[in-house]
Amino acid sequence: QVQLVESGGGLVQAGGSLRLSCAASAPTFSTLDMGWFRQAPGKEREFVAGIRRSGGTTAYADSVKGRFSISRDNAKNTVYLQMNSLKPEDTAVYYCAASRRVGVTVFVTPNSYNYWGQGTQVTVSS
Numbered sequence: 001q002v003q004l005v006e007s008g009g010g011l012v013q014a015g016g017s018l019r020l021s022c023a024a025s026a027p028t029f030s031t032l033d034m035g036w037f038r039q040a041p042g043k044e045r046e047f048v049a050g051i052r053r054s055g056g057t058t059a060y061a062d063s064v065k066g067r068f069s070i071s072r073d074n075a076k077n078t079v080y081l082q083m084n085s086l087k088p089e090d091t092a093v094y095y096c097a098a099s100r101r102v103g104v105t106v107f108v109t110p111n112s113y114n115y116w117g118q119g120t121q122v123t124v125s126s
Helices: none
Strands: 003-007 010-013 018-025 033-039 046-051 058-060 068-073 078-083 092-099 120-125
Touching: 003 092, 018 033, 018 092, 018 120, 033 068, 033 078, 046 068, 046 078, 058 068
Parallel strands: 010 120
Antiparallel strands: 003 018, 018 078, 033 046, 033 092, 046 058, 068 078, 092 120
């Protein structure tokens, strides 16, 4: 079983930055693909960013490209999401997810992930 705990959310003004962290309780963290999703009220959960287990391949939603950056530290069992130039439309609960599936690209659909964190709220004020 893998447990994921997100941190780093909060309230920020438009144009500001936040860094989310997701700590995994998994001795085999380096074998997991990791992703960040978000869900705003009344909307479906959507892919934000993902990173392959080696850290060599990343993918981003078009809405965050150039503003967000995903990275991981396998020695610390942690994945990060650096969010810059935040906009009010980035307001959502952000979830960390882990996948044991074997693939060749970054997984972008929620059902590709086996484990989920409890989420952390990000609110961007205008």
